[in-house]
Amino acid sequence: MNATTHKTDVLALWAAALTLIVWSSSYAAIAYGLQAFAPGELILLRFLMASLCFAVPVVLGLVKLPPRRDWPAVVVLALIGNVGYQLNLCYSMTRISPGAAAVVIGLVPGLTSVFALLRLHETLSKRAIVGLLIAFAGTLLVTVGRGHDIRFEPIAFLAFVAVLCSSSYFVWQKPLLTRTSPLGFTAASMFVATIAMLPFGWHLPEKILTVPHAQLLDVLYLALVPTVIGFLSWSFALSRAPASRVSSFLYLQPVGAFVIAWLWLGQIPTWITLTGGALAIGGVILTTMRGNGLKLPGFGRAPAKACDTGTL
Numbered sequence: 001m002n003a004t005t006h007k008t009d010v011l012a013l014w015a016a017a018l019t020l021i022v023w024s025s026s027y028a029a030i031a032y033g034l035q036a037f038a039p040g041e042l043i044l045l046r047f048l049m050a051s052l053c054f055a056v057p058v059v060l061g062l063v064k065l066p067p068r069r070d071w072p073a074v075v076v077l078a079l080i081g082n083v084g085y086q087l088n089l090c091y092s093m094t095r096i097s098p099g100a101a102a103v104v105i106g107l108v109p110g111l112t113s114v115f116a117l118l119r120l121h122e123t124l125s126k127r128a129i130v131g132l133l134i135a136f137a138g139t140l141l142v143t144v145g146r147g148h149d150i151r152f153e154p155i156a157f158l159a160f161v162a163v164l165c166s167s168s169y170f171v172w173q174k175p176l177l178t179r180t181s182p183l184g185f186t187a188a189s190m191f192v193a194t195i196a197m198l199p200f201g202w203h204l205p206e207k208i209l210t211v212p213h214a215q216l217l218d219v220l221y222l223a224l225v226p227t228v229i230g231f232l233s234w235s236f237a238l239s240r241a242p243a244s245r246v247s248s249f250l251y252l253q254p255v256g257a258f259v260i261a262w263l264w265l266g267q268i269p270t271w272i273t274l275t276g277g278a279l280a281i282g283g284v285i286l287t288t289m290r291g292n293g294l295k296l297p298g299f300g301r302a303p304a305k306a307c308d309t310g311t312l
Helices: 003-033 039-061 066-090 098-105 106-120 126-144 154-178 182-195 205-212 213-240 243-265 271-288
Strands: none
Touching: 003 039, 003 098, 003 182, 003 243, 039 066, 039 182, 039 205, 039 213, 066 154, 066 182, 098 126, 098 154, 098 182, 098 243, 098 271, 106 126, 106 182, 106 271, 126 154, 126 271, 154 182, 182 213, 243 271
């Protein structure tokens, strides 16, 4: 390995670490924003700001949107992977903590790999099945664990619906990425999702005038940092380093979310949450191990065409 390659790999890993931090922070930021906004309002405002950022390179001709024939699929995927994912995640976070939500969403890489295999009509190994069961048991424990006891909160299970939305989005977007760039596809899906969320904005103008400035800055942070900067740094990392090394950072996202929620919101995880989180992370790693014939979908030999398996 020459000095230039080594330097490039180091930069890529720093970019992956940056992505890990900003994506992990999104859960605490969502929880903080929900103190002032309803879930639909928070998502719409975030999408509006992010769309403005994505619109700049599109208008300047630096990013090309998907071809016209792909737009019906783009619309469907945006409704599932952006609108459906965010709505279910935000409503679930009215009942569970940011760290707990990150653990549940941590199922996405494993379930995405499974969906990809099923789409190819391949069978799952016993190790993959065991890993999924362990991960599900862990996330179930995190979801129902409130304080130091177990409580059944039906709305909290919307986080699992969010996982299904996100996993489906990543698997079925891959054919579209052979005809457009990841950035172009993301920009298009963000525009569609913003339009779809407009019905939630009837009371948003007066809400913006009354909420504390801290919450407005929080939404701006969500739009610019986890959404825009996070996506760009993740794409840079994938284009400069082996995908297997970059994707390993995703396993640390729940840990980062716990730490940031503790520092930002003062939320200390309980033993139930920590135990469930450890089980969930271990199960996902077991599911996606190469020995199963599984890997994170979209991470092939051409990273520029890879789908990102992060969250917006």
